[in-house]
Structures are given as structure tokens and as C-alpha cells.
Amino acid sequence: MRPLIIPFFIPHAGCPHTCLFCNQHLISGVKQDLPSAELIQETVQQWLARSPDRVAEVAFYGGSFTLLPRKQQEQLLGAVQSLIEQQKIKSVRISTRPDALDEAVLAFLANHKVTTIEVGVQSLDDQVLQQSRRGHTAAESLAAIQRVKAAGFQVGAQLLPGLPGDTQVKALASVKGVIAAGAEFVRIYPAVVLSGTALADQFNAGQYQPPGLEQGVKNCARMLHLCLQAGIPVIRIGLQAEEGLSVDGAILAGCWHPALGQLVKAQLYYDLVEMLAGQFLSTEGLQLVCHPDRLSEVQGHARDNLIHWQQSGIVIKKVQTDANLQYDQVLLSNIQQKCRGSIITTCIYKERSDA
Structure with missing residues (x-):
């Protein structure tokens, strides 16, 4: 506590x-x-x-x-x-x-x-x-x-x-x-x-x-x-x-x-999923799974992540949950591929020197 x-x-x-x-x-x-x-x-x-x-x-x-x-x-x-x-x-x-x-x-x-x-x-x-x-x-x-x-x-x-x-x-x-x-x-x-x-x-x-x-x-x-x-x-x-x-x-x-903290955590999951989706040969039929306690953060404030993923061509109609996943993990999959990522251990961002 x-x-x-x-x-x-x-x-x-x-x-x-x-x-x-x-x-x-x-x-x-x-x-x-x-x-x-x-x-x-x-x-x-x-x-x-x-x-x-x-x-x-x-x-x-x-x-x-x-x-x-x-x-x-x-x-x-x-x-x-x-x-x-x-x-x-x-x-x-x-x-x-x-x-x-x-x-x-x-x-x-x-x-x-x-x-x-x-x-x-x-x-x-x-x-x-x-x-x-x-x-x-x-x-x-x-x-x-x-x-x-x-x-x-x-x-x-x-x-x-x-x-x-x-x-x-x-x-x-x-x-x-x-x-x-x-x-x-x-x-x-x-x-x-x-x-x-x-x-x-x-x-x-x-x-x-x-x-x-x-x-x-x-x-x-x-x-x-x-x-x-x-x-x-x-x-x-x-x-x-x-x-x-x-x-x-x-x-x-x-x-x-x-609710800025929630927006920032949701952005982290958004960027993680976007990065993982970039490794897929096809983004057809994507399914996304996260820990139940992280569902709101993964979906985003007012489900914004789902909306913005779809606008960028990553169509995820619903986020499923699995208590066996770690709190920081998501699992992105379709019939061809499966990819697990973490907001902690996955290298989500590339270093920049021009910002």
C-alpha cells in the first residue's frame, strides 16, 4: 500500500x-x-x-x-x-x-x-x-x-x-x-x-x-x-x-x-503497439492483448488509441485481456505473426539529435 x-x-x-x-x-x-x-x-x-x-x-x-x-x-x-x-x-x-x-x-x-x-x-x-x-x-x-x-x-x-x-x-x-x-x-x-x-x-x-x-x-x-x-x-x-x-x-x-498522467501512459502503449505493428508483414486481422489492469491505458483516454491506430492503418477493434501477461506487456498477433512487447524493456524510441 x-x-x-x-x-x-x-x-x-x-x-x-x-x-x-x-x-x-x-x-x-x-x-x-x-x-x-x-x-x-x-x-x-x-x-x-x-x-x-x-x-x-x-x-x-x-x-x-x-x-x-x-x-x-x-x-x-x-x-x-x-x-x-x-x-x-x-x-x-x-x-x-x-x-x-x-x-x-x-x-x-x-x-x-x-x-x-x-x-x-x-x-x-x-x-x-x-x-x-x-x-x-x-x-x-x-x-x-x-x-x-x-x-x-x-x-x-x-x-x-x-x-x-x-x-x-x-x-x-x-x-x-x-x-x-x-x-x-x-x-x-x-x-x-x-x-x-x-x-x-x-x-x-x-x-x-x-x-x-x-x-x-x-x-x-x-x-x-x-x-x-x-x-x-x-x-x-x-x-x-x-x-x-x-x-x-x-x-x-x-x-x-x-488526467495528464493517464494520457502519457496511454501514449507509451500507443507508441509501443505502433512500433510492434511495423514489424508485421501484414496488419490484417490484428489482435491486441494486455494485462486486465492496464486495459484503460492501452485503449487510451476515451479509447483514443484505438481510434488513432485505425487512422494509421492499424485496425484493432477490441483489446483483449490476459492476467498471465506482465503489467508492462502487450501481445500483438494475427494469423501470420505474433509479437510481444513491453513499455519497459522494448526499445520503443530511436535516439534523436535534431529535436
Whole structure:
């Protein structure tokens, strides 16, 4: 059973400046000050009452936690220490910038039962970072991941493909880089243009156009494939569908959908089947089989995969299921041929250098 993550959002708190793309108040739907100790403890109790049998973890998201004044860090972390001692929650996770994770900071976090640190990498291309006004380098991100892991924390990387200056090749290189540095999980947030940001100003001026939903999903599918091949969990794809994002005009452009993770996984299966079909002498009478738990992903959102396969000449009228297949596998066959593939082990994509 997956752990119960109890989130507390601290929008922009501790951030030394506002990045080109960022509007944390809109993303999180939270506009109030830092949560009080009383609010944290009450909220934890409420979440635990709804899920009493799950291992729980408190998470502080949305700002640069380790750049908060030390007193505020102590107040937030102090609010959960008694809950940890009472074994009501197991641990704490925080997110922060890569240039705010030196040895002294890590020692402080370890002493306050923080076990997981998510590093806001965004990209490992210095040109992209500079244009996005991140204020740190790719080298600092890699060093931070290595330092956090060496200190005994679980470390994750947050990536944001599609920013100004980014390409598919650069985004894939960022995935490979954080994995090589030791990231143990990844979040993928494809770029969207949020109102009230400097990126919105560039978009409105015609100076920037992010990948749309279709291209963004394809890019994320390739990033997900790299992570699956490396055995690295992708714990989130796309922004959470908070109330603020559903307001008209909140999102001006980019790759966003309330079920983006499903779309990306469906794209991965679409690309796998298309690749397998290319090995068949004839695509007449094709049958496709998958594990029952992956049926919706294989068929695609609103059965889009079946529609698009047919439009490309791969006619599959119905996807059948077989519990003997692995979760990641599909079996494509007709009277002449049979071919099994996996979204993990099959080489679905060819390397490109022109994107």
C-alpha cells in the first residue's frame, strides 16, 4: 500500500526570487501564510482518521523550504516531531532548490526526521535555466542530488520540460542526468503558461510558445520510458488539478490536462503497439492483448488509441485481456505473426539529435 502523503503548501516561501514560469499560489490554490503548528497537527489527525491503516508522511511543498528562516523551519518541523514520536506519522519530506542543500542544512533536516528531499532541478541545460531565471546551474543540481543521497536521504528530482530554450533532446538528457546522479524518483511537470507570470508576458508578446498538449504528452512519454527502463518511479506527471487552475484564464497555453498522467501512459502503449505493428508483414486481422489492469491505458483516454491506430492503418477493434501477461506487456498477433512487447524493456524510441 502506498504511503499516505499529507501535504502542506508554502507557496513561494523561502524562494529568493520568482522564476519565469512560477505562480505557486495559483498552482497550489493556497494563499494563506505558513501553516501554524495547531493547523498542521489538526490536519494530520483528520487525514489519519480517514486512512487509519496507511503509513503516513507529512510533506511541505511549493516553496524553497531550506531557504526559510531557520526559526520558521524549526516551527514547521517541530509541529510534527511529537506525531513522529507517537508513531502517528513516519517521516517528513520537503522540496527545495539545489543551491540550498549544503552539509549543515542536511544535518539540520536529518535531526528533524526529514527523510525525503525533492530537488527542483527543472532542467540540466544551463541555457534553459538561465532563460527561466532559476539562479542556479545544472552542475549545482547534480551535486545536490549526489550530496543528498550520500547523506542518507531519499532524493527525488522535479523536471519541467518545455521551458524557453528547451528541446526534446535536452529534456531527455535531463532525465538521464538526474538518474545517473542518483535520483530515486522523478516528477515531470511539462511547461504551462500560468497567468501572472513573466512567462505569460513572453507568451502574450509572441516571444515564447510552449509545446501543446499533444506534443507535450509525446515528450513526457519518452521521459517516462527512460525512467521505467532505469527502474526509477515517476510519482507525478503534470500539475495537480487544483481549483485555481480550472478558472478561466488561469492557464494560457502549454501541456495541461486533469488526467495528464493517464494520457502519457496511454501514449507509451500507443507508441509501443505502433512500433510492434511495423514489424508485421501484414496488419490484417490484428489482435491486441494486455494485462486486465492496464486495459484503460492501452485503449487510451476515451479509447483514443484505438481510434488513432485505425487512422494509421492499424485496425484493432477490441483489446483483449490476459492476467498471465506482465503489467508492462502487450501481445500483438494475427494469423501470420505474433509479437510481444513491453513499455519497459522494448526499445520503443530511436535516439534523436535534431529535436
